Amino acid sequence: MKITVTLNGKRIEAEITPDMMLLDFVRSQGMKSVKRGCDTGNCGLCTLWLDDKPVLSCSTLAARANGKKVTTLEGVQEEAKEFSDFLAGEGADQCGFCSPGFIMAVLALKKENPNPTAEEMKEYLAGNLCRCTGYQSQYRALCKYFGIQEV
Amino acid sequence: MEQTKNKYVGQAIIKKDAKALLSGKPAYTDDFVPENALVVKLMRSPHAYAKIKKIDTSKAMLVPGVEIVVTYKDVPKKRFTLAGQTFPEPSPYDRLILDEYVRFVGDPVAIVAGKNEACCQKAMKLIKVEYEVLEPILDFKQSLDNTILIHQEDSFVGHDGQGTDQMRNLCASSEEIEGDVEGVLAQCDYLVEESYHIKAVSQAMMEPFTAYTYMDVYGRMVVQSATQIPFHVRRIVSHALDVPKSKIRVIKPRIGGGFGAKQTAVCEVYPAIVTYLTTKPAHLTFTREECFTNGSPRHEMEVKIRLGADKNGKFKAVDLYTLSNTGAYGEHGPTTVGLTGTKSLSMYYGLEAHRFAYDVVYTNRLSSGAYRGYGATQGIFALESAVNELAHKMKIDPIKLREMNMVHEGDKFTHYYGESATSCALDKCVERVKEMIEWDKKYPCYEVAPNKVRAVGMAMAMQGSGISGVDVGSVALKLNDDGFYTLMVGCSDMGTGCDTILAQMAADCLGCDMENIVVFGVDTDQSPYDSGSYASSTTYVTGMAVVKCCEMMMKKIQKAASGILELPMEELAFDGERVFAISDETKGITLPDLVTKLQAGTGEILYAQSSHTSPVSPPPFMAGAAEVEVDLETGKVTPIDYVACVDCGTVINANLARVQTEGGLVQGIGMSLFEDILYTDKGYLMTNNFMQYKIPTRIDMGKVRVDFVETYEKSGPFGAKSIGEVVINTPAPAIADAVYNATGLRFRSMPITAEKVFMALQEK
Ligand code: FES
Numbered sequence: 054m055k056i057t058v059t060l061n062g063k064r065i066e067a068e069i070t071p072d073m074m075l076l077d078f079v080r081s082q083g084m085k086s087v088k089r090g091c092d093t094g095n096c097g098l099c100t101l102w103l104d105d106k107p108v109l110s111c112s113t114l115a116a117r118a119n120g121k122k123v124t125t126l127e128g129v130q131e132e133a134k135e136f137s138d139f140l141a142g143e144g145a146d147q148c149g150f151c152s153p154g155f156i157m158a159v160l161a162l163k164k165e166n167p168n169p170t171a172e173e174m175k176e177y178l179a180g181n182l183c184r185c186t187g188y189q190s191q192y193r194a195l196c197k198y199f200g201i202q203e204v
Numbered sequence: 205m206e207q208t209k210n211k212y213v214g215q216a217i218i219k220k221d222a223k224a225l226l227s228g229k230p231a232y233t234d235d236f237v238p239e240n241a242l243v244v245k246l247m248r249s250p251h252a253y254a255k256i257k258k259i260d261t262s263k264a265m266l267v268p269g270v271e272i273v274v275t276y277k278d279v280p281k282k283r284f285t286l287a288g289q290t291f292p293e294p295s296p297y298d299r300l301i302l303d304e305y306v307r308f309v310g311d312p313v314a315i316v317a318g319k320n321e322a323c324c325q326k327a328m329k330l331i332k333v334e335y336e337v338l339e340p341i342l343d344f345k346q347s348l349d350n351t352i353l354i355h356q357e358d359s360f361v362g363h364d365g366q367g368t369d370q371m372r373n374l375c376a377s378s379e380e381i382e383g384d385v386e387g388v389l390a391q392c393d394y395l396v397e398e399s400y401h402i403k404a405v406s407q408a409m410m411e412p413f414t415a416y417t418y419m420d421v422y423g424r425m426v427v428q429s430a431t432q433i434p435f436h437v438r439r440i441v442s443h444a445l446d447v448p449k450s451k452i453r454v455i456k457p458r459i460g461g462g463f464g465a466k467q468t469a470v471c472e473v474y475p476a477i478v479t480y481l482t483t484k485p486a487h488l489t490f491t492r493e494e495c496f497t498n499g500s501p502r503h504e505m506e507v508k509i510r511l512g513a514d515k516n517g518k519f520k521a522v523d524l525y526t527l528s529n530t531g532a533y534g535e536h537g538p539t540t541v542g543l544t545g546t547k548s549l550s551m552y553y554g555l556e557a558h559r560f561a562y563d564v565v566y567t568n569r570l571s572s573g574a575y576r577g578y579g580a581t582q583g584i585f586a587l588e589s590a591v592n593e594l595a596h597k598m599k600i601d602p603i604k605l606r607e608m609n610m611v612h613e614g615d616k617f618t619h620y621y622g623e624s625a626t627s628c629a630l631d632k633c634v635e636r637v638k639e640m641i642e643w644d645k646k647y648p649c650y651e652v653a654p655n656k657v658r659a660v661g662m663a664m665a666m667q668g669s670g671i672s673g674v675d676v677g678s679v680a681l682k683l684n685d686d687g688f689y690t691l692m693v694g695c696s697d698m699g700t701g702c703d704t705i706l707a708q709m710a711a712d713c714l715g716c717d718m719e720n721i722v723v724f725g726v727d728t729d730q731s732p733y734d735s736g737s738y739a740s741s742t743t744y745v746t747g748m749a750v751v752k753c754c755e756m757m758m759k760k761i762q763k764a765a766s767g768i769l770e771l772p773m774e775e776l777a778f779d780g781e782r783v784f785a786i787s788d789e790t791k792g793i794t795l796p797d798l799v800t801k802l803q804a805g806t807g808e809i810l811y812a813q814s815s816h817t818s819p820v821s822p823p824p825f826m827a828g829a830a831e832v833e834v835d836l837e838t839g840k841v842t843p844i845d846y847v848a849c850v851d852c853g854t855v856i857n858a859n860l861a862r863v864q865t866e867g868g869l870v871q872g873i874g875m876s877l878f879e880d881i882l883y884t885d886k887g888y889l890m891t892n893n894f895m896q897y898k899i900p901t902r903i904d905m906g907k908v909r910v911d912f913v914e915t916y917e918k919s920g921p922f923g924a925k926s927i928g929e930v931v932i933n934t935p936a937p938a939i940a941d942a943v944y945n946a947t948g949l950r951f952r953s954m955p956i957t958a959e960k961v962f963m964a965l966q967e968k
């Protein structure tokens with residue numbers, strides 16, 4: 054089947070199979086920032102935006118993106134810079150494999166709730182796993198980004 | 205002694221690859237797979253133990269898009285190991301790419317390669333296999349001398365000195381005794397005799413096992429893989445395919461975490477044989493389920509301890525015996541187990557006698573491997589728990605008991621290759637942790653609400669810094685136009701930041717900006733040989749190679765300048781930017797000018813290479829303390845606060861050392877409280893996804909706080925030791941003791957789940 058998607062601001066038409074996942078679709082279009090870390094929708098590595106709302110692209114059919122806006126980290130480089138710099142400053146990008154999905158979730162939170170409490174922030178991001186850092190350095194970066202007092 | 209003038213070493217330098225990784229640039233293995241690569245899938249055994257009587261692939265071959273189906277009949281018959289270790293590997297050669305026998309649920313039966321995943325899945329359903337189902341050994345305590353043999357093949361190769369005996373299901377065995385253990389134990393006023401059980405927890409790095417292979421223009425096979433051990437992978441693939449190493453090139457791009465899992469060539473041989481047989485590119489990524497069912501987890505172990513002390517609490521003797529479960533194959537079997545003794549007993553000083561013995565057995569479980577801590581984690585959980593139990597028995601503060609017995613700088617280690625503690629601030633680490641957690645105020649516990657108790661517990665830990673006399677780190681430096689350097693390394697940065705750490709060292713040695721150091725690694729055709737990134741070796745071993753290499757480079761620069769300036773070398777100095785005459789600083793040449801001249805044919809192009817092996821493996825030390833809250837109604841244990849203080853010698857990168865520590869601690873917390881491995885009675889691994897195998901999320905890990913006490917290790921680069929592994933070792937014993945302090949319940953196996961605590965509270 055054919056779908057039309059606005060991928061990172063560019064309108065594209067593509068031929069897909071009905072069972073293709075959005076994750077595989079965006080990667081096949083060169084958006085390699087989107088990673089797969091599981092088969093069960095539990096890791097958050099594949100987070101991207103569908104019409105500006107964060108979704109798990111591993112469990113979203115590519116067909117569902119038809120006529121919609123799909124945004125990956127490649128499409129929000131400017132917007133992501135401030136938070137990415139905080140992450141880098143803390144050394145919170147250890148292997149970096151979880152970073153793109155995590156950053157997309159953080160930017161989505163910022164839009165939905167620019168001034169979250171520490172609890173709201175952690176709750177919102179709980180589905181984004183990281184095995185390297187133990188989350189503490191991510192937490193320090195998040196506190197700086199959202200202007201939250203570290204506890 | 206102290207290095208104070210360093211511009212980069214000791215600073216919180218941002219990782220060299222941070223920008224690329226944080227902007228999502230293609231960097232990892234799967235980001236570069238050629239579009240025409242065949243998709244490789246593995247058909248796996250449903251039985252824990254079986255012989256393949258018949259296998260018919262003819263129907264599968266007819267599926268459109270399928271390129272090849274490989275069975276045991278098509279693979280070389282020479283056995284090898286997938287363990288990434290220095291040759292000759294201690295691990296037995298007990299593997300084939302595919303075998304007539306399958307030895308655990310998930311053991312590959314056939315390799316299918318085709319145009320896409322769908323055709324491979326379809327083909328796998330059409331492969332007809334007739335099995336002779338055999339009775340398996342699933343309980344490792346039943347394995348030794350069982351009538352069921354797991355490796356009966358004649359082609360099995362055990363290696364000398366490991367105590368391997370295939371006819372007893374024995375992968376390795378050893379016993380070392382010093383002093384009259386029984387005699388001394390008999391005289392002790394206090395004795396703790398217990399056994400502790402550690403399960404086969406999974407590394408669960410975020411990037412799955414993955415590799416792709418293709419033939420290059422010279423007819424050589426290129427393996428691009430997420431590996432910690434590129435040079436070992438070259439050898440392993442050459443063994444597996446039975447082709448010369450010269451025909452293989454291994455490239456390691458960025459890696460999405462390893463923690464030891466990728467110190468075993470878990471997936472590389474499968475696409476490799478597909479490419480070998482078809483000459484086409486081939487790609488295999490494990491699903492998350494396969495990472496669990498066919499990965500390379502921690503060795504399950506049972507550690508039995510007898511710890512004896514006199515009436516004052518002075519330790520007199522320890523008897524430590526470990527039974528380790530290597531699973532169906534012996535990867536890292538003979539070596540992990542050794543650390544249960546060396547890295548636990550050596551934290552304590554002045555024992556009159558000790559025995560350390562072990563058996564490593566085969567079972568019909570998935571093969572174990574290397575996981576951060578590598579046996580030390582298991583041994584330390586056992587011994588530190590025993591020490592805590594002794595303290596309770598004696599009604600003495602566990603910290604006081606440790607202060608009486610721990611090793612100090614200058615002491616000869618109890619059981620550590622005859623080495624002494626050349627740098628050791630274990631005492632200071634314990635002191636610091638005591639303050640950080642407010643031990644005296646909180647020990648043993650306090651009530652926060654009716655039925656909610658908070659309690660503290662602590663433990664100490666050590667590890668090594670590389671494998672002494674075995675690990676080799678090499679680097680090479682090229683001096684280029686404009687005076688920038690290329691630092692070529694053979695160690696694998698797997699997120700650990702070693703590329704950055706080594707560049708920091710090089711920049712300080714050479715007196716240049718970090719921008720002037722370009723790091724390149726790893727490509728076995730171009731990088732200098734390195735045994736790989738494991739055993740906490742990179743900073744300590746490869747770091748020293750960097751220091752040596754920089755010294756050589758500086759000499760070469762001065763020599764080249766001396767020719768051009770026509771001045772003797774002894775009269776010249778180099779400040780990183782310019783070589784000049786000591787007597788008259790106006791006479792000199794800048795580095796860029798020097799290179800320009802050399803590249804115009806007035807001298808030799810400057811290149812230096814150096815390697816390093818350390819005769820010793822100075823341990824990093826640490827102490828950790830946990831504060832947990834136990835809900836006495838539900839049994840739920842909530843981590844509140846974890847504090848740790850580490851002595852890793854000189855801290856080379858303040859950020860990366862901290863983040864390593866935090867990450868290791870949280871993995872340790874996960875293993876203590878949530879991460880569980882459950883099998884059915886047929887040997888099927890049920891906890892095979894992140895829903896069932898729960899690693900910590902950011903809401904259930906509590907607070908983690910880290911501090912450092914620096915020592916200066918003379919044998920290490922800039923005084924550094926290692927940090928990567930030691931940090932996972934304290935949470936299990938510390939949390940187990942905190943739970944005891946809250947409830948009076950002693951848990952001698954992990955994880956301490958709410959169900960277990962609840963059940964135990966009911967029985968109490
Ligand atoms: S890949 Fe794990 S949640 Fe999508």
Ligand code: FES
Binds near residue numbers: 147149
């Ligand atoms: S940095 Fe490696 S998984 Fe998060």
